[in-house]
Every structure is written in C-alpha cells, then in structure tokens.
Amino acid sequence: MERESMEFDVLVVGAGPAGLSSAIRLKQINPELNVCVVEKGSEVGAHILSGAVFETRALDELLPDWQAQGAPVNTPVSGDDIYMLKANGAMKMPGAFVPKPMHNDGNYIISLGNLCRWLAEQAEGLEIEVYPGFAAAEILQEDGVVKGVITGDMGVGHDGQPKDSYMPGMELRAKYTIFSEGCRGHLGKQMISQFQLDKGRSPQHYGLGIKEIWQIPAEQHESGKVVHTAGWPLTENGATGGGFLYHADSNQVVVGLITDLNYANPYLSPYEEFQRYKTHPVIQQYLQGGERISYGARAIAKGGLNSLPKMHFPGGLLAGCDAGTLNFAKIKGSHTAMKSGMLAAEAVAEALAANPEGGEALASYWDKFANSWLFDELFRSRNFGPAMHKFGMYGGGAFNYIDQNWFGGKIPVTLKDDHTDHGQLKPAGQFSEISYPKPDGKLTFDRLSSVFLSSTVHEEDQPCHLKLHDVQIPILVNLAQFAEPAQRYCPAGVYEIVEEETGPRLQINAANCVHCKTCDIKDPSQNINWTVPEGGGGPNYPNM
Incomplete structure (x- = not known):
C-alpha cells in the first residue's frame, strides 16, 4: 500500500512536558501555524512517569493563569526530610547542611502524567492536532535535511x-520537527549519532527510576511531605543513587528509588534494591497497612550541562530529556523540559517568520538557550553528578554542599565524568552473586505482579521491538563475561536466560516492556537497540 501523507508547519514528536510546551508556545506566538503532536502512548500521559516534585517556573511563563484554568497542581510541599540511610539506622540531615x-x-x-493530560487539553484548545497512539518509527530525510517522520506500520x-x-x-x-521523546529517545539517539551532536561532550549519564503509588491509612499521611534518602541499600553493593517518598493528595504516597546506571556489579538488580528499600523503617512506617496501586519504571538522563549535545540540525531540534536537560542537583526535569520546549518553539517561530520554507539548522536555539535561566540553572549544577561519581556519596556530597551553598554553583572548577555507564560494568568473576529476599506480597513484590500494575499491553503478534545487533552476543559475551545482566537490570522481566538441550538461550519477553530504555543504555556490549512497537503499546499509567 502507498503511504498517506500529511503536511504541517511544525511536527512535535512526543506529548511530554517539553513537546506540549513547545506546541503551545508556537501557537501563542503565531496562531496561524499548523502544529501537530504525535504520541506513541495510547493516550497522552500513558507513558509519563516522574517523581514528581514540580517547580512551576516554566508553567508560570507558559500559562500564567494555570491555577484559574484548573491545572492539576494542588499539593504544595509542606516540608523536607533528608536521610542518610544505613542498614541498621538513619541519620536525618539538618536543613543547613543540605545543598540549596x-x-x-x-x-x-x-x-x-496528569499535568501532561491537562497541557494536551490546553493545546487542543489552541487548535493543535494531538494524535496519541501514533509511534514515530522513522525519520524522513531529504538531502540531509529532516522533513518529518514516518509512523509505525500497524x-x-x-x-x-x-x-x-x-x-x-x-x-x-513538516518544515521543522521538534523531537521530545523523553530520555534516550529512539529517533533523538539517531539524530545525535548521525549529526555528531555529542562530539566533544561528556557521554550522557543515566539513572533508572522505579516508582510505586500506595494508598495508605489516613493517620500515616502527611500531605505535602517530601522525603529524600541516600545510602542504603545501594551502597551495600557499591552502587549510588537515592530514594524518595512523597505524600500526594487523597491519602496517597509515591515511593521510588533511582539507581545510577554506572554501577559495576553485574549481579545487582535495581528492582530488587527498590524492594529492599521499602523495608527500611524510615520508609516502611508510611507504607505499613497500605495498598500498592500502581508501578512503573523509566530511565532518566542526568549528565546535565557537560553531557548536553548540540540540540539543532537541519530541519529539526531536540528538546527536553531527548537532549538531557534534567537538573540532577534538584532531582527535577519537568520545568527544565518545559523551558527547553518553549525556547525551541521561539527559535522555530522566528525561523518560519523569516523563511516560510523552513529546513534550516537553527543555531538561534542554542543562543536562546545560552541566554536563558535554563542554561544558568544547568551551569550551576554541572558538577553535581561528576562529584558523586568521582568522590562517592560522602566526598561528593561535601563537594556539592560547598559548591552550591558557598559558591552558588559557580565554584571555579568544572568536574567531568567521561566514562560511559555501560562501560563501568565489570566481569561477573570479580563479584559474588547477590541473594535477594523473596517478596512477601505485602511490602515487597515480584516483577510480574508489578508489570501487571503498570497496565502494560502490547499486540502479541508483532515484530520484537527490542533489536539485537548480533544474536550471538548475549550468550557468547554477556552471559560468559557478565552473567547476562539484562536478567537483572530490566525492571519488567523482559530478558530471561532459558536452559535448553542445545545450551542457554536469551528469551525476550517483549510484551512485558514498560519502555524504560534501561536495556538500550546498560547492555555492556551495546547490542540492544530499543525501537518503538506498534502505536498505543506499552504501559498505561493512570497517575504517574
């Protein structure tokens, strides 16, 4: 069959905070522009997962009357608790010693997810076409210029x-295409490689965030309370990262653990570490007697300014976490994604006003970024991640306290981490296997019951969207040298080693995939390429 074709002034790939903000800003600048947003999830918000403590700075700029318009931003933070956890205790950090x-x-x-649903309503009110269930599978290019995308065959x-x-x-x-697919975007990754956008930059660094929503007894709920932790359980196995527990509205709490994906031990399982995390008394006190009602996982790009690629190329731009604009010092990326999308929109609108044919490489996008509060914020936090990687939890924490609280993020030195996360994994022979406790079904759970709570659905009879460059590498290299870590780093049980008469075989249960992208990031051989399945497939998060 011949493909149908539609033409727009601007195409936005991904209905997350960056993509929707860029679309809205475009129509605010020029209501005559024909703008389309495509989203691979079954609905807007279905694939959105974040902590999330939200800073309203970008929303204040984009839609100043958001409160009157009913934005789902209703639970102000009432207090911060930060703990250094140990297996047998915890130390609460005095506020004066916490980086600002x-x-x-x-x-x-x-x-x-609910904020994005609301932003999509605002977009549609501006006559922006929003198409959920359409996965952007390929990039349309002509003579080295991006001309749009091709959606996946069904x-x-x-x-x-x-x-x-x-x-x-x-x-x-489209005359211009804005790629805002989120962390490790399938098409954004191709653009970065093809146009060498990361040349001269530190490699991007990632964490895997795993999150659950719990309905808890009213007497355990403290609306607006924020709890952050560092240390146990990750430090027991030589990993870094941090945990969070936020008291949302309606007697719900969200609890999660971010595991930095630069860990060395191939036996480590971020999913099992998260299950252990919930058993610590500081966390367990809020979950005891509650009911787990939702589960999800997503990689985050936390390299910051040092890892940020050039974000423009002929005919297109990268925005939000497709580029890596998250501020890891704040553990926040929503407001930064929104601002980067708004800056992208301004650059595109100016270019179309000057040349309605489009297709140029928009260097003005970088200029706008470099003169924005977004750049200033990322510059001030540029050392946060590298300090933790170089000096560890305590040394890195001390460096960041001095940098942020004494120098306002402008200490006259820039630390860098030029190691790739997947390259940090060491051979299994250097470690002992980790024996994780069996789930109790009350506080801790197995992967498959968790995937069930993510409402993940894929059409079973479709090509596997998890592509292996070489089908022999999982056994000959990854299993032989690293005990095939895909069995453990995947938070959804997608990868299994199956023993057969002819020997071991890697089985890929693609229907379980929650689209976290960890396999694409952490595979030590970089042999797995995450691509989009049929549109509408994947998790269906209700309130993440």
Whole structure:
C-alpha cells in the first residue's frame, strides 16, 4: 500500500512536558501555524512517569493563569526530610547542611502524567492536532535535511509479514520537527549519532527510576511531605543513587528509588534494591497497612550541562530529556523540559517568520538557550553528578554542599565524568552473586505482579521491538563475561536466560516492556537497540 501523507508547519514528536510546551508556545506566538503532536502512548500521559516534585517556573511563563484554568497542581510541599540511610539506622540531615537546590519551598507534589493530560487539553484548545497512539518509527530525510517522520506500520506479524489488519504508517511532513521523546529517545539517539551532536561532550549519564503509588491509612499521611534518602541499600553493593517518598493528595504516597546506571556489579538488580528499600523503617512506617496501586519504571538522563549535545540540525531540534536537560542537583526535569520546549518553539517561530520554507539548522536555539535561566540553572549544577561519581556519596556530597551553598554553583572548577555507564560494568568473576529476599506480597513484590500494575499491553503478534545487533552476543559475551545482566537490570522481566538441550538461550519477553530504555543504555556490549512497537503499546499509567 502507498503511504498517506500529511503536511504541517511544525511536527512535535512526543506529548511530554517539553513537546506540549513547545506546541503551545508556537501557537501563542503565531496562531496561524499548523502544529501537530504525535504520541506513541495510547493516550497522552500513558507513558509519563516522574517523581514528581514540580517547580512551576516554566508553567508560570507558559500559562500564567494555570491555577484559574484548573491545572492539576494542588499539593504544595509542606516540608523536607533528608536521610542518610544505613542498614541498621538513619541519620536525618539538618536543613543547613543540605545543598540549596534540594530544598523544595514553593514546589508542588504532582502527577506529571496528569499535568501532561491537562497541557494536551490546553493545546487542543489552541487548535493543535494531538494524535496519541501514533509511534514515530522513522525519520524522513531529504538531502540531509529532516522533513518529518514516518509512523509505525500497524498489523505486521511477528514474522514480519503483513496480516489482514495491515495498515502502513503515514508520512508526517513538516518544515521543522521538534523531537521530545523523553530520555534516550529512539529517533533523538539517531539524530545525535548521525549529526555528531555529542562530539566533544561528556557521554550522557543515566539513572533508572522505579516508582510505586500506595494508598495508605489516613493517620500515616502527611500531605505535602517530601522525603529524600541516600545510602542504603545501594551502597551495600557499591552502587549510588537515592530514594524518595512523597505524600500526594487523597491519602496517597509515591515511593521510588533511582539507581545510577554506572554501577559495576553485574549481579545487582535495581528492582530488587527498590524492594529492599521499602523495608527500611524510615520508609516502611508510611507504607505499613497500605495498598500498592500502581508501578512503573523509566530511565532518566542526568549528565546535565557537560553531557548536553548540540540540540539543532537541519530541519529539526531536540528538546527536553531527548537532549538531557534534567537538573540532577534538584532531582527535577519537568520545568527544565518545559523551558527547553518553549525556547525551541521561539527559535522555530522566528525561523518560519523569516523563511516560510523552513529546513534550516537553527543555531538561534542554542543562543536562546545560552541566554536563558535554563542554561544558568544547568551551569550551576554541572558538577553535581561528576562529584558523586568521582568522590562517592560522602566526598561528593561535601563537594556539592560547598559548591552550591558557598559558591552558588559557580565554584571555579568544572568536574567531568567521561566514562560511559555501560562501560563501568565489570566481569561477573570479580563479584559474588547477590541473594535477594523473596517478596512477601505485602511490602515487597515480584516483577510480574508489578508489570501487571503498570497496565502494560502490547499486540502479541508483532515484530520484537527490542533489536539485537548480533544474536550471538548475549550468550557468547554477556552471559560468559557478565552473567547476562539484562536478567537483572530490566525492571519488567523482559530478558530471561532459558536452559535448553542445545545450551542457554536469551528469551525476550517483549510484551512485558514498560519502555524504560534501561536495556538500550546498560547492555555492556551495546547490542540492544530499543525501537518503538506498534502505536498505543506499552504501559498505561493512570497517575504517574
């Protein structure tokens, strides 16, 4: 079948905070622009997962009347607790010794998915076309210029042959395309590689965030309370990261653990570390007697300014976490993503006003970014991650306290971490296997019951969207040298080693995939390429 084609002035790939903010800003600047947003999730918000403590600075700029318009931003932070955890205790950090960016006065506890649903309503009110369930699978290019995307074919069987329900993807053409797919975006990754946008930059660094929502007894709930932790359990196995527990509205708490993906021990399981995390008395006191009602996982890009690629290329731009604008010192990326999307919109609108044909490489985007509060914020936090990687939890914490509280983030030195996260994994022979406790079904749970709570659904009879460059590497290299860590780093049980008469085999349970992208990041051989499945597939998060 011949592909249908639609043309727009601007195409936005991804209906997250960056993409929706860019679309809204475009129509605010020029209501005559024809703007389209495509989203691979079954609905806007279905694939959105964040902590989330939200800073309203970008929202204040984009939609100053957001409160009157009913934005789902209703639970102000009422207090911060920060703990250094040990297996047998905890030390609460005095506020005076906490780096300033981690204070949350004036912020809100929100569901980022629900905020994106609301932003999509605002976008549609501006006559922006928002199409959920359409996965941008390929990039349209002509003579080295991005011209839009091709959405994924529907109705293709596991064998690659069209089924009776086959429908070819559409060509969505645009004068400019803004890629805002989130962390480790499938198409953004291609653009970075093709145009060498990361040349001269530190490699991007990542963490895996795993999150649950709990309904808890009213007497255990403290609306607006924020708890952050460092230390146990990750430090027991040589890893770094941090935990969080936020008291949202309606007697709910969100609890999660971010595991830095530069860990060395291939036997470490971020999922099992999170289950252990919930058993610490500081965390357990709020969950005891409650009911777990939702689960999800997502990688975050935390390299910051040092790892930020050049974000423009002929015909297109990267925005938000597709580029890596999260501020890890604040543990926040929503307001920074929104601002980067707004800056992208301003650059595109100016370019179209000057040349309605489009297709240029928008260097003005970087200029706008470099003169914005977003750049200033990322510059002030540029040392946060590298300090933790170089000096560890205590040394890095001390450096960041001095940098942030004494120098305001402008200490006259820039630390860098030029190691790739996947390259930090060491051979299994250097470690002993980790024996994790069995789940009790009350506080701790197995992977499959967790995936069930994510409401993940894929069409079973479709090509596997987790592509192996070489099918022999998982056994000959990853299993032999690293005990095939995919079995453990995946938080959804996608990868299994199955023993057969002919020997071990890697089985990929692609239907379980929650689209976290960890496999694409942490595979030591960089042999896994995460691509989009059929549109509408994946998790269906209600309030993440």
